[in-house]
Amino acid sequence: MNSCLLCEKPLDDQPTWQQFLGIEKQTSTCPVCLAKFERIDSITKNDQLGSIYSLYAYNEQAREYLHQFKFLQDIALAYVFASDLRSVLIDPKKIIVPIPMHPASKKRRTFAQVDALLEAAGIPFQELLQKTTESVMGEKTRSERLAIIELFTASADIISNEKIYVLVDDIYTTGTTMHHAAHTLKQAGAERVEAVTLFRATGKK
Amino acid sequence: MAGVTAKMTWHGTHFMCRRCLNEDQSKFTSFQCAQCETTCAYCRNCLKMGRVSRCSELLIWTGQAPIYPTEHRMNWQGNLTPAQQKATNELLDSTKQSISHLLYAVCGSGKTEMLFKPIHHLLNEGKRVCLAAPRVDVILELLPRLKIAFPDTVIEALYGGAEVERFDAQLILATTHQLYRFQEAFDAVFVDEADAFPYTADETLQQAVRKAAKANAPIHFVTATPSAQLLAMNKKNGNISILARRYHGKPLPEPRNETLWNYEKQIKKKRIPKKLLNWTKERLDKQQPFLIFFHQIELMELAEPLFQQLDDRICAVHAEHADRKERVQLLRKKEVPGLLTTTILERGITIPNVQVAVIGAEQKIFNKGALIQIGGRVGRSVPNTSGDFVLFHQGITNAMDEAKQEIRKLNKQGDPLL
Incomplete structure (x- = not known):
């Protein structure tokens, strides 16, 4: 019997015709838990990024989710948003570039959270960026974040210029990370860069 | 040693978590x-205590065992009834002989007090004791009582989110989950409310209790509603004490069955079923505090505004309410006439003169144990030693019948005139 990844309650998975015909996706999370996430589908843009698309608001449930996923290192939670991310990112015209972790931090966490999300969603990606520092955005104040000079280096020059490069991260807060990553990609020769994040910190807490 | 071990079998890899x-x-x-650079595996059962995987190490203390003081003051002057006296002595004898003991005592018979003497004996021998319960509420309720009873003893309470200073305390109060942390640590373990969820449903918790106790340490169970399995186990290789009478000597209230057809439909149509409405109105008129149990949070939340039309102070309580203790306290102080609740309040709470109704008593969640526990809320304290205990149902289940029979049997057993 399958149980919900978040609340551990058994999932009521009655076989249905939709499932049998492959229309309905296999779920890993119960509707009660999913309803606590607030879907916003917010799209904004700035001078570096053609669009910044965030799927959910960073609310209490999202905070708990990221805590369990990243700090309790529960990689199984990558599957919660697998189908959501897949429906947004699956596009042959796009090249998916995850925001990387510093190798030392990745080793400490035992996995890179963005890579895990994409792997769970079954989306191919290219690791075009490398992180230069071990420092983490979440531990910095806004002014400290804006003062950083360079966060990433590109691991290869960009050749196929017709494609859109899509940066993926778990959360968008001040936009510093995305700004730096987009800048680095453009320096390497990318024409159009977009961003997709799972959560977005909204003004109200 | 590695936190998670893997064994190859003919149908694949078989993992086991060494902690839980x-x-x-x-x-x-x-x-x-990325750490061990292979395919690694981790256990999600005890994840909340920090992840344990194939490449993480579990550490075990191999140094000298701590030496505990052998003189402890017991500051408790209460009186035990002759029946309680007998039970506590039997429990003490089993403890001395290292035999597992089941203290089968009805709701409101003063179970905690019966544990004091055996615990005191163990502490005075310099032994380490654990008092475990499946629910945090029970631990939080026991802690102040034990701190008063044993003022000189180092006591620590372990539960999710607790700030723990002394993991090496001589007397540990812990939720059964926390026992995952211990291995061969205690000279005796008392499991209170041994029939409560999730202890009975989760095999790993039962193993955790066994793992936490030393090899021949006795494991005692305390409950008002022992499962058949627990009874059988202690009949075979243990002792049993039965306390069929409450400390005040009055019988347990018997449940009364009332049909309540289509209650779900009616509540969804924003209507309180007639019989339930009358029952509630009667409680309000007589100013008796009441508890109404629901099987489902969703249904309870639909019903909450309907009840608030009768009296706007009525509110609902369930597991996710952070202030559920305060709300129960309000009921005790009569600032709230009654509460709607789920099985979360089935045990451990005492409210003088409370009247109880169960909506949908035929639902699966209301098994025999739950119904007896719910009934155990009624008539706990003097002078209100009885009260109404009504089961609203759409068809009588075996569990309802068995609960009633059990209560009758216990009342007969405990009858001082027989």
Whole structure:
């Protein structure tokens, strides 16, 4: 019997015709838990990024989710948003570039959270960026974040210029990370860069 | 030693968590680990205590065992009834002989007080004791009582989110989950409310209790509603004490069955079923505090505004309410006339003169044990030693019948005139 990844309650998975015909996706999370996430589908843009698309608001449930996923290192939670991310990112015209972790931090966490999300969603990606520092955005104040000079280096020059490069991260807060990553990609020769994040910190807490 | 071990079998890899002894394969997740650079696996059963995987190390204390003081003051002057006296002595004898003991005592018979003497004996021998319960509420309720009873003893309470200073305390109060942390640590373990969820439903918790106790340490169970399995186990290789009478000597209230057809439909149509409405109105008129149990949070939340039309102070309480203790306190102080609740309040609470109704008593969640516990809320204190205990149902289940029979049997057993 399958149980919900978040609340551990058994999932009521009655076989249905939709499932049998492959229309309905296999779920890993119960509707009660999913309803606590607030879907916003917010799209904004700035001078570096053609669009910044965030799927959910960073609310209490999202905070708990990221805590369990990243700090309790529960990689199984990558599957919660697998189908959501897949429906947004699956596009042959796009090249998916995850925001990387510093190798030392990745080793400490035992996995890179963005890579895990994409792997769970079954989306191919290219690791075009490398992180230069071990420092983490979440531990910095806004002014400290804006003062950083360079966060990433590109691991290869960009050749196929017709494609859109899509940066993926778990959360968008001040936009510093995305700004730096987009800048680095453009320096390497990318024409159009977009961003997709799972959560977005909204003004109200 | 490695936190999670893997064994190759003919049908694949079989994982086991060395901390919580979980072997349910669906609770392990395999992934490409950046630390050990192989396919690693971790246990999701005890994840909340910090992740344990194949490449993480579990540490065990191999140094000298701590030496505990052998003189403890017991500051408790209460009186035990002759029946309680007998039970506590039997429990003490079993403790001395290292035999597992089941203290089967009805709701409101003063179970905690019966544990004091055996615990005191163990502490005075310099032994380490654990008092475990499946629910945090029970631990939080026991802690102040034990701190008063044993003022000189180092006592620590362990539960999710607790700030723990002394893991080496001589007397440990812990939720059964926390026992995952211990191995061969205690000279005796008392499991209070041994029939409560999730202890009975989760095999790993039962193993955790066994793992936490030393090899021949006795494991005692205390409950008002022992499962058939627990009874059988202690009949075979243990002792049993039965306390069929409450401390005030009055019988347990018997449940009264009332039909309540289509209650779900009616509540969804924003209408309180007539019989339930009359029952509630009667309680309000007589100013008796009441508890109404629901089987489902969703249904309870639909009903909450309907009840608030009768009296706007009525409110609902369930597991996710952070202030559920305060709300129960309000009921005790009569600032709230009654509460709607789920099985979360089925045990451990005492409210003078409370009247109880169960909506949908035929639902699966209301098994025999739950119904007896719910009934155990009624008539706990003097002078209101009885009260109404009504089961609203759409068809009588075996569990309802069995609960009633059990209560009758216990009342007969405990009758001082027989």
